Every structure is written in structure tokens, then in C-alpha cells.
Amino acid sequence: MTIKILLADDQELVRAAFKVLVNTTPDMEVVGEASDGREAVRLAPGADVVLMDIRMPGSDGLTATRQITSTLPNVRVLVLTTFEIDEYVFAALRNGASGFLSKGVDPAELQQAIRLVAKGEALLSSGATRALIARFLGGSAS
Numbered sequence: 001m002t003i004k005i006l007l008a009d010d011q012e013l014v015r016a017a018f019k020v021l022v023n024t025t026p027d028m029e030v031v032g033e034a035s036d037g038r039e040a041v042r043l044a045p046g047a048d049v050v051l052m053d054i055r056m057p058g059s060d061g062l063t064a065t066r067q068i069t070s071t072l073p074n075v076r077v078l079v080l081t082t083f084e085i086d087e088y089v090f091a092a093l094r095n096g097a098s099g100f101l102s103k104g105v106d107p108a109e110l111q112q113a114i115r116l117v118a119k120g121e122a123l124l125s126s127g128a129t130r131a132l133i134a135r136f137l138g139g140s141a142s
Helices: 012-023 037-046 061-071 086-094 107-118 126-137
Strands: 003-008 028-034 049-052 076-081 099-102
Touching: 003 012, 003 037, 003 107, 012 028, 012 107, 028 037, 037 049, 037 061, 049 061, 049 107, 061 076, 061 086, 076 086, 076 107, 086 099, 099 107
Parallel strands: 003 028, 003 049, 049 076, 076 099
Antiparallel strands: none
């Protein structure tokens, strides 16, 4: 089965890089590209997984994630951002994201993350996991 991917990022160069990575992976295919959250919501019904940036002009990735996951329960959102800020991690998870990774992730790790999220699994980057555990325990991440 081919995993259908929607790329949602306001930077065309970033979308182009992810598109090459995804389309050269035998079990994945880019089915759409969005430059803001509103467009991502509109295109999401054709995807299995949305690779979602957080900071975009207009409707941001957090808002789009909430809208997509609340209306399309079979579409998974994997948030990819350069801003691994605790509040973004928590907001993304509260809004229904299945995963949260840094854009600096290794390509093979991203491919595996897409596969896991497409199967209904959840995942977080190691930094996001530390922050979540620290917050849950009432401490601070080290």
C-alpha cells in the first residue's frame, strides 16, 4: 500500500526537499502541497499523513492540525518544525497530532516516522519526549 502524503509548509524549498525524499521512497507518494494551514485543511482529505509545519502565515499548523484531526479521523498529522518549543509540542498533541519531530531529523528516521504514524502509532522526538516527561512529573527538562 502506498502512503499518500500532504506537505504543509510555507517554505517552497522545504516542501521541495521533502517531496524528493517522499517520492523516492517506494511506499510513499506526495499527493499535495500546501503553503498555509487553510490550504492544508482543504487538501487533507486526499492524504493518509500530513507533514505539518507549525509556523505558517494565515492559518498556522496547530489550528490546521486541530481542524484536520477533528473532521478526518483517518488522516494522521506529523508535525515537523525547526522550533522544538515545549508549548508547541503540547499544543500539537492537544490538537490531535500523531507525532512531533524536528526538521533536522535524519531522512531514514523521517521515512520510518511516516510509516509508524500511517499505521496509527504515535511518536515524539527525543527532546520532545524529555520535555513531556518533565512536565508530567512536574519538573524541568534537563
